[in-house]
Amino acid sequence: MPVSEILVVGSLAYDEVQTPFEHRREILGGAASYFSLAASRYAPVRIVGVVGEDFREDDLARFRARRIDTSGIERRPGRSFQWFGRYDYDMSTAETLNTDLGVFQHWRPRLPDAHCDVPFVFLANIHPAIQLELLDQVRRPALVALDTMNYWIEHERATLEQVISRVDVVTVNEAEARQLCVTFSIIRAARRILEMGPRALIVKRGEHGAMLFLKGGGVFWCPAYPLEKVRDPTGAGDSFAGGFLGSLAAGGRLDDDALRRAVVHGTVCASFAVESFSVDAIEGATADAIEERYRGLRALVTIGAETLAEAAPPPPHG
């Protein structure tokens, strides 16, 4: 399998983000932005999304500069998605202060025909009914991953479970895994989610790393990359997904070990994302920097020389 293309369907937004230390307004955000800039380090990416009249041409140019296909981004009358979130001193979970969906609100994505055959698909956090419609549009994908959020678990559980049953990989954070399965135990929650159908579940635990649960019982744990300073946690999960799918699309294998390696790449991409506001740090991450952090993460769990032979990541793209 050569390097394959990746499709992401998700939000393109302008964020306002407040931490105890800084406050930024009108910065490029949205799941598709973080995802695509991370994934584009590994493989060609196409975005399907919607923006309003206010969306800056400069920001679209940033995607194109990373050879991301933006032909699936519709521009519509109205404002782009706006999100305002605040982090407390723990710098982990955002409190949403305001959301203005703008043109995103009534958007029903239609995939351009050329996008329907892209083999790697990421359904970013969006109404599960729309995720279902997208699944009906893609043709024989090699791997589909989805993200979701507490709101859909609470209000659209039946539809969400239907989507989950039709994808290969589910990514959620710890609280969402617990909420979805109504149990505190992550292990029990993981078992139940895998019983719904997917081959793999990734539970993102922020500064505590990520766990991969595989159908058949395998479990893999990757620590977070130790950073002295986290500046803005926004986009960590979508950047993770970008590194994860990017690594799979680039690596040409989909076996369990490929998924494990992909989790390490996801962790690397998330570590860049949180070092800056907006997408700046993940946009600026070089292939060398990615490789260095991959090796650093493997070294963190290494005793003796055991893991280092394995540590070479697939060569990032572009």
Added chain:
Amino acid sequence: MPVSEILVVGSLAYDEVQTPFEHRREILGGAASYFSLAASRYAPVRIVGVVGEDFREDDLARFRARRIDTSGIERRPGRSFQWFGRYDYDMSTAETLNTDLGVFQHWRPRLPDAHCDVPFVFLANIHPAIQLELLDQVRRPALVALDTMNYWIEHERATLEQVISRVDVVTVNEAEARQLCVTFSIIRAARRILEMGPRALIVKRGEHGAMLFLKGGGVFWCPAYPLEKVRDPTGAGDSFAGGFLGSLAAGGRLDDDALRRAVVHGTVCASFAVESFSVDAIEGATADAIEERYRGLRALVTIGAETLAEAAPPPPHG
């Protein structure tokens, strides 16, 4: 270096423990109890401690059944140390509802002469001035580790820093590391603690595992053993220390990789400790069960066959 002896100086207590699910009274606890029962799976252990008239002969017999030397346990008029703690639904940090130090309060340990040459020493959580006195009594130890708590960091900082400068390994939890160094960043805190003198710092993060910081910059991160059910977190840290020092005493090596392996053994012992109230589960852990969890923890971070060649732990003792 053959299997070496281990000395622990610390509390022997009766605990009352309340979780959202269960409530137990008058159960065997104390740092020295958890530590010694864990460490005794690997190497011979001597306890130095103090108990009151109420301390049950049966409980001393439990130590002796594991060939733990109890000749350094003094019995004094009065009551044994009593601790009453409660855990909330997160089942992580205890809220202390009551502490009655009893005979522990005015105890100044004197090491019996035979105990002064024991090569591996664990100074469990106790007044740092007493830890200093003990350091003056031990002769050329191979390795000394200490534990402490928020109270001493707040009230006896200068003395505590003096002790830290004289030991090889410091074990603290995440909050204590932050408090000791007045910084949120665990990485910065680790650097400062290592600058005080020790060769290694272990930061215990409960369900998120443990990190080992080595002088010279090495970092190792071991995940917690994934358990479906945690019944009582009490004693996890002391059991960790028991597995850590036990593995070093048994393994005959003190290089950085030996410390990394010891962190995995510490994690294994902590995983048993939290599966029962009191010391029951760590007391009942067999050599096979320990080895199985060691392999399980290494498998959690393994991609392909890379780590399994290494995964054989030193053969537990007894």
